[in-house]
Amino acid sequence: MDTPLKIGDELFGSRMILGTSKYPNNDVLMRALKAGGAELVTVAIRRVNLNDPSGENVISLLRKSKLRILPNTAGCYTVKDAVVTAELAREALGTDLIKLEIIADEDTLYPDSEKVLEGARVLIEKGFRVLPYCNDDPITCRKLEDLGCVAVMPLGSPIGSGMGLLNPYNINLIREKTRVPLIVDAGVGTASDVTVAMELGCDGVLLNTAVARAKDPVLMAEAMRNAVDAGRKAFLAGRIPRRFHAEASSPQAGKIAV
Numbered sequence: 095m096d097t098p099l100k101i102g103d104e105l106f107g108s109r110m111i112l113g114t115s116k117y118p119n120n121d122v123l124m125r126a127l128k129a130g131g132a133e134l135v136t137v138a139i140r141r142v143n144l145n146d147p148s149g150e151n152v153i154s155l156l157r158k159s160k161l162r163i164l165p166n167t168a169g170c171y172t173v174k175d176a177v178v179t180a181e182l183a184r185e186a187l188g189t190d191l192i193k194l195e196i197i198a199d200e201d202t203l204y205p206d207s208e209k210v211l212e213g214a215r216v217l218i219e220k221g222f223r224v225l226p227y228c229n230d231d232p233i234t235c236r237k238l239e240d241l242g243c244v245a246v247m248p249l250g251s252p253i254g255s256g257m258g259l260l261n262p263y264n265i266n267l268i269r270e271k272t273r274v275p276l277i278v279d280a281g282v283g284t285a286s287d288v289t290v291a292m293e294l295g296c297d298g299v300l301l302n303t304a305v306a307r308a309k310d311p312v313l314m315a316e317a318m319r320n321a322v323d324a325g326r327k328a329f330l331a332g333r334i335p336r337r338f339h340a341e342a343s344s345p346q347a348g349k350i351a352v
Contacts, residue, residue, distance in 0.1 A: 096330060099298050101134075101275055102191070102223045102244040104162075108133045109292070110322045111164065111277065112315070113302025114152050115141065122311050124155055130315035135161050136193055136300065138168040139183045153187070164225070166193035171206075173213045180217055192217060193247070194226040203253040207234050211241070218242045227279050232267040239272050246272055247300060250291065251281030254303040258287035262294055269295040285314075285321035292325025293333070 098105040112132040117123040127135060135156060142152055156163055165183035170176040173196065180192045196213050198206035205228050214224050223244045228234050230248040238246050248268055251257035258281060259265060269276055275297040282288055282304050291299050301318055308314035 096326065099275060101225070104191075106133045106162075107131075108319075108322075109298040109326060110288075110318060111136060111298060111300040112305060113300065114138075114156070116303060116306035117311060120152065120155055123152070123306075124159065126305055126311045126315040127159070127161065129312045130301075130305070130319045132315075133162055134164050136164040136166050136302075139165045139179050139186075140167070140169040163187055163189065164191055164193050165189065166227075167195045167213075170196050171198075172196070173209050173216060176209075176213045177216055177220070180222055181220070184222070190222050191244075192222050192224055194224050205229055205249070207231065210234075211237060214238055214241050214243055225277070230261050230264040230268065232264060232271045235268045235276075236271045239274050243274060245275040245277055245297075247277045247279035249280040250278045250287065253280045255281050256283030256304060257281050258283050259290055259294075262290065265291070265294050265296065285317045288318050288321035289325035289328070292322055293328050295329055298322075 098107055099109045108131050110130055110132055111134045112127055112130055113136050114123060115138060137152060165187055167176040167179040170179055176194060176196050183192060184190055194210060194213050194217060196206050196209040198204050207229055210226050210228055214226050217224050218241055225245045225247055226238050226243055227247045228238060235246040235248060250259040277298040277300055278291040278296050279300040282299060282301055284304060288299050299322060305311050305314050305318060
């Protein structure tokens with residue numbers, strides 16, 4: 095029997111976290127979230143109107159559906175901006191969970207490792223439970239864990255690129271070096287990428303563009319859900335070792351002589 099995904103002291107039945115941006119409309123978004131079976135969804139606090147009284151904004155719709163919101167600091171380039179955004183999210187949403195993003199530049203959207211480490215330290219001191227978006231660097235991930243982050247979220251490839259896991263070797267190293275949940279964040283393009291991530295021992299995946307920009311986001315969300323499940327089961331089952339030569343699947347003992 096598998097165990098639930100544990101982030102901090104919270105348990106989640108689903109190992110897929112979905113983003114909420116780039117969908118054609120809110121109806122497609124909500125149907126995709128349901129098809130994907132997501133329990134935890136991430137929202138860019140700097141890009142939503144927290145004071146919209148209409149009841150049809152993303153935050154209101156997520157709350158009506160009883161989905162757990164993971165606010166993020168997308169769009170931040172400094173530690174100060176990230177901390178202020180996190181504090182705004184905590185005040186508005188009543189959660190101390192925060193996905194920390196501090197971007198180095200607009201061209202690559204790669205995280206700034208130095209600032210992510212500093213931002214994580216400041217936020218943890220302020221009582222936040224931090225899930226940092228970071229580079230696929232096992233040393234940085236270990237340092238983030240040592241600071242007290244409740245998970246590490248290395249990129250698979252650049253945000254929105256759909257290139258999949260470009261460096262599975264590093265993901266393997268991060269899995270070996272860290273004990274907190276390992277969640278691949280960014281770059282996933284399709285279901286096979288998700289399966290590979292889970293087979294490597296990742297505890298979960300965070301998806302946005304791959305679902306939101308698909309021709310059929312709802313169907314893609316369902317495919318990703320199945321991929322998470324298949325990859326997780328394959329990891330738990332334990333794959334056979336790779337071999338350079340063939341090995342007959344039928345036993346040689348007792349073979350009929352001719």
